[in-house]
Amino acid sequence: MANAGSTITEFDTIAAISTPPGEGAISIIRLSGEEAVDVACRVFKGKNLSKVDSHTINYGHIIDPDKDNQEVDEVMVSVMRAPRTFTREDVIEINAHGGIVATNRILQLLLSNGARLAEPGEFTKRAFLNGRIDLSQAEAVMDLIRAKTDRSMQVALNQLDGNLSGLIRKIRKDIVDTLAQVEVNIDYPEYDAVEQMTTQLLLEQATNVQAHVAQLLKTAKQGKVLREGLATAIIGRPNVGKSSILNHLLHEDKAIVTEIAGTTRDVIEEYVNVHGVPLKLVDTAGIRDTEDVVEKIGVERSRAAIVKADLVMLVLNTNEPLTDEDRELIKITADKKRIVILNKTDLEQKLDPNDIASLIEPNEMIAVSVLKNLNMDLLEEKIAHLFFDEGIENNQTTVMVTNARHIGLLASASKSLQAVIDGVAMGMPVDIVQIDMTDAWDKLGEITGDSVQDDLLTELFSQFCLGK
């Protein structure tokens, strides 16, 4: 149990740059731990930081004690004393002039004066280990940073506020109450029919709890889309209008482009915000490239993109009769969630509707003209509605499960609860059924981190950014 702090018994003082690397107007170097104030005092010229009030910001200079107190930067230093801080430890934040060299120099000074470099996510990890937030809240911090749309951000904020944890705790309390009652009953075996009453209680409670879990799981499909984006492929024959549609969707203020750390320049993730749904565009490089004839998207290339996609947008040109290649693309996307975009409705209509009527469901199709901006709003609405029945903006569910780890744990909790239900039906003895009930309790506890292994924690927090 991580909260018991079995392996981590004391906290040294950690330091990291908390702003993104590069040239900003201001950069923040953060310290947390018992010696945070002392370490800062060693490199700060100004007020005595160990005497100032908590939650004050103090003007002064960072100096190098090994170089005759030479001034390194002019700064503002925040002093926040435990426990009213992000980590619940003493926290110092040095607001320095932006710039890689000065910022790194200050970090180095802190490291040579008693601090240790923080691991990725270690500040947030401490907030968790010190009990300020639970695990799902810590994960929400990361989701917040990575949120692709306002709506995804809202869901993450909600989780950070502890709403998911609150629900999970309530469910776990129901389980524990039941288990306690079971223990009491078992302690009084002299009563007749106690065994039967007890299994009946387990059955009722398992059914009840399973319904709550199912409700949470129901939000998972939407939640996952909000958190990770919806992998979307735009495919179609050459010249049907794929890049025009892509560019329309990527309309300046909607495009979100993130570079994936550690990959080459041309591997970027592009997201489009369509009514709050983050579409993650798959394999757009080939679409964008109008010059390179060899790279034109053929059926083979489309196949690869289709496999990766949650949503396929297949574009057909209504200004031409249906071709064999079109038919092939319609065929290979038949099992996918798809929208067939009948483009170029502003031109003479040469595509015979009868040719596609038997191949495509009417509700999968939408006729548009990108060039004349006809029906493009409807297209966007159609995309959003595909994943959110009521349209996402109207969806006011406060708690959504967004995280694959949480989804997995809820699913296995539900399985254990099913084992309770089946066990009772088969007339299993109470102490066997009890084990499955306890198992469900454990699985749910892993979501909030109430029961969780240390190696899992290390894994989870290592996915954070440095300085968070």
Ligand SMILES: Nc1nc2c(c(=O)[nH]1)N(C=O)[C@@H](CNc1ccc(C(=O)N[C@@H](CCC(=O)O)C(=O)O)cc1)CN2
């Ligand atoms: N400069 C700065 N800005 C920041 C952060 C930070 O660490 N530093 N944060 C980092 O992510 C976020 C703010 N998150 C925070 C969360 C809790 C506490 C905190 O001190 N909590 C105390 C209660 C404080 C009070 O009520 O006065 C606590 O829960 O005990 C501080 C920041 C965003 N902005």
Ligand SMILES: Nc1nc2c(ncn2[C@@H]2O[C@H](COP(=O)(O)OP(=O)(O)OP(=O)(O)O)[C@@H](O)[C@H]2O)c(=O)[nH]1
């Ligand atoms: N009239 C008309 N022309 C369109 C429409 N949409 C796209 N076009 C034109 O069709 C041509 C091809 O458009 P693109 O968006 O490059 O088509 P693509 O499918 O990406 O083409 P490839 O790169 O060859 O695969 C361009 O000249 C567009 O201006 C439309 O709705 N109406």
Ligand SMILES: [K+]
């Ligand atoms: K193109």
